[in-house]
Amino acid sequence: xxxxxxxxxxxxxxxxxxxxxxxxxxxxxxxxxxxxxxxxxxxxxxxxxxxxxxxxxxxxxxxxxxxxxxxxxxxxxxxxxxxxxxxxxxxxxxxxxxxxxxxxxxxxxxxxxxxxxxxxxxxxxxxxxxxxxxxxxxxxxxxxxxxxxxxxxxxxxxxxxxxxxxxxxxxxxxxxxxxxxxxxxxxxxxxxxxxxxxxxxxxxxxxxxxxxxxxxxxxxxxxxxxxxxxxxxxxxxxxxxxxxxxxxxxxxxxxxxxxxxxxxxxxxxxxxxxxxxxxxxxxxxxxxxxxxxxxxxxxxxxxxxxxxxxxxxxxxxxxxxxxxxxxxxxxxxxxxxxxxxxxxxxxxxxxxxxxxxxxxxxxxxxx
Numbered sequence: 028x029x030x031x032x033x034x035x036x037x038x039x040x041x042x043x044x045x046x047x048x049x050x051x052x053x054x055x056x057x058x059x060x061x062x063x064x065x066x067x068x069x070x071x072x073x074x075x076x077x078x079x080x081x082x083x084x085x086x087x088x089x090x091x092x093x094x095x096x097x098x099x100x101x102x103x104x105x106x107x108x109x110x111x112x113x114x115x116x117x118x119x120x121x122x123x124x125x126x127x128x129x130x131x132x133x134x135x136x137x138x139x140x141x142x143x144x145x146x147x148x149x150x151x152x153x154x155x156x157x158x159x160x161x162x163x164x165x166x167x168x169x170x171x172x173x174x175x176x177x178x179x180x181x182x183x184x185x186x187x188x189x190x191x192x193x194x195x196x197x198x199x200x201x202x203x204x205x206x207x208x209x210x211x212x213x214x215x216x217x218x219x220x221x222x223x224x225x226x227x228x229x230x231x232x233x234x235x236x237x238x239x240x241x242x243x244x245x246x247x248x249x250x251x252x253x254x255x256x257x258x259x260x261x262x263x264x265x266x267x268x269x270x271x272x273x274x275x276x277x278x279x280x281x282x283x284x285x286x287x288x289x290x291x292x293x294x295x296x297x298x299x300x301x302x303x304x305x306x307x308x309x310x311x312x313x314x315x316x317x318x319x320x321x322x323x324x325x326x327x328x329x330x331x332x333x334x335x336x337x338x339x340x341x342x343x344x345x346x347x348x349x350x351x352x353x354x355x356x357x358x359x360x361x362x363x364x365x366x367x368x369x370x371x372x373x374x375x376x377x378x379x380x381x382x383x384x385x386x387x388x389x390x391x392x393x394x
Contacts, residue, residue: 068333068334068335069331069332069333069334069340070108070109070198070199070201070203070331070332070334071106071107071108071109071329071330071331071332072107072108072109072111072198072203072252072329072330072332073103073104073107073109073110073111073327073328073329073330074110074111074112074252074284074303074306074327074328074329074330075104075110075111075112075113075306075309075325075327075328076112076113076286076305076306076307076308076309076311076325076326077112077113077115077286077287077289077306077307077308077309077311077325078112078113078114078115078143078151078309078310078311079114079115079116079133079135079157079310079311079312079313080093080096080135080139080142080143080310080312081116081133081134081135081136081139081312082133082312082313083312083313083314083351083356084096084310084312084313084351084356085312087355087356088312088356092142093138093139093141093142094142094145094146095356095357096310096312096356096357096358097146097310098357099357099358099359099360100327100347100358100359100360101146101147103327103345103360104147104327104329105147107147107329108198108199109149109150109196109198109203110146110147110148110149110150111148111149111150111151111152111205111254112148112151112152112309113151113152113155113207113254113256113286113287114143114151114152114153114155114158114169114173114180115133115155115157115311116133116134116135116157116160117133117134117135117157117158117159117160117161117165117166117168117169118134118135118136118137118139118140118168118169118172118173119134119135119161119164119165119168119169119172120134120136120137120168121134121161121162121164121165121168122161123161123162124160124161124162125159125160125161125162125163125165125218126159126160126218129160129218131157131313132157132160132161133157133160134160134161134165137172139172140172140173140175140176140178141176143173143176143178144176144177144178148178149177149178149179149196150178150179150180150181150194150196150205151173151178151179151180151181152180152181152182152205152207152254152256152286153166153169153170153180153181153182153183153207153229154181154182154183154190154207154208154209154229154230154232154254154256155182155207155209155229155256155286155287156209156212156215156220156256156287158182158183158220158228158229159183159218159220159227159228159229163185163227166183166184166227166228167185167227170183170184179194179196179205180194181193181194181205181206181207181254182206182207182208182209182229182230182254183207183222183227183228183229183230184222184227185227186222186223186224186225186226186227187222187223187224187226187228187230188224189222190222190227190228190229190230191206191222191230191236191240193205193206193207193240193244195244195247195248199334200334201249201250201332201334201337202247202248202249202250203248203249203250203252203332204244204245204247204248204249204250204251204252205251205252205254206230206237206240206241206244206251206252206253206254206280207229207230207253207254207256208229208230208231208232208233208236208237208253208254208255208256209221209229209230209231209232209256209257210232210255210256210257210258210267210271210287211231211232211233232255232256232257232271234271234274234275234278237253237274237275237278237280238278238279241253241275241278241279241280242278242279245279249337250281250282250330250332250337250338250339251279251280251281251282252280252281252282252284252330253275253280253282253283253284254284254285254286255268255271255272255275255283255284255285255286256285256286256287257271257285257287258285258287258288258292258304258305259288260287260288260289260316261288261289261290261316261317261318261321262288262290262321263292264292264293264304264305268285268292268304269295272285272295272297272302272304273297273302276297276298276300276302277298280300281300281339282300282301282302282303282330282339283300283301283302283303283304284303284306284328285302285303285304285305285306286305286306286307287305288305288307289305289307289308289311289315289316290305290307290308290317290321290322290323290324290325291305291306291307291324291325291326291346291369291373292304292305292307292373293373294373294381294390296390296392299392300339300392301339301342301390301392303328303342306325306326306327306328307324307325307326307349308323308325308349308358309325309327309347309349309358310349310356310357310358311349311351312351312356313351314351314352315349315350315351315352317350317352322350322369323348323349323350323351323352323353323354324346324347324348324349324361324369325346325347325349325358326344326345326346326347327344327345327347328342328343328344329342329343329344329345330342331343339392340391340392341389341390341391341392342389342390342392343387343388343389344370344381344387344388344389344390345360345366345386345387345388346360346361346365346366346369346370346386346388347359347360347361348361360386361386362386363383363385363386366386366388367383367386367388370388
């Protein structure tokens, strides 16, 4: 889809968020996104949602290259000290799906690792329901390819200790600890998706494990961000998400950074700590299953950390359009009016409130 075509898109959303509120989907923000410039004395950690450079997007990626999906949004995080996201699919040439009965098994070609690094990614969460789509071989290939490209991984490994180990990245003297977990879904329990002492896999979201991992990592990190792959696809926030996210904050996390539902979900602030239930998709190469109640939005979060106090000050949030029927596998920043309408719905029922600078919403955090 061309830039000109995208600029003409106007779709009516009949969103029932917060009860019967109709939202009008505006075209993309006509202004080119300006590069984010960190304030002196701040570390900026940019975070995006689900990433898959494969599946239905493959013909476009082969024609235009694997940097194509990032073209319209890269300036939003270009100057961040760290860019992280959730990688939903192994990077492997292994040919056999691990679970033949699984509805969706994804894999990505080796050039994806280099493209992700070129796009700016420094760390990728693997604690999700696609990390083992091509089995332990595919998982090992993924970790090896990303590490060779200079991208750290966390949330999956050759055994439980490796999956739960996390990673610490230092930016401007601030130590950022990252952990990643997959909700304990029965189907993935049955398929042996979760790492064990003698089995490769992903880290299981168990509050006792999370508590132990945070306590261990706290001596090495000033800020701990926990990636949670939880909730239900194309649904609103579940009670489980609310409960476990608060337990993770009680366990000592500074941020809960959620993904999995493929749609943007609400924000919360608990004990002065932010919970982002779902950042939605970033660039995800499937058609998706969007509808009037499950619109194709995600957001890019920029965590702003004070270098002196080593504490989180605020989060900047930019809403992006992600429905590939509309964006053609190239997400873009939405305009201010549209963003404000959507966020008004997303915020309903949560403790978080935001202020505005153009189309960017800022969530203040009290320390």
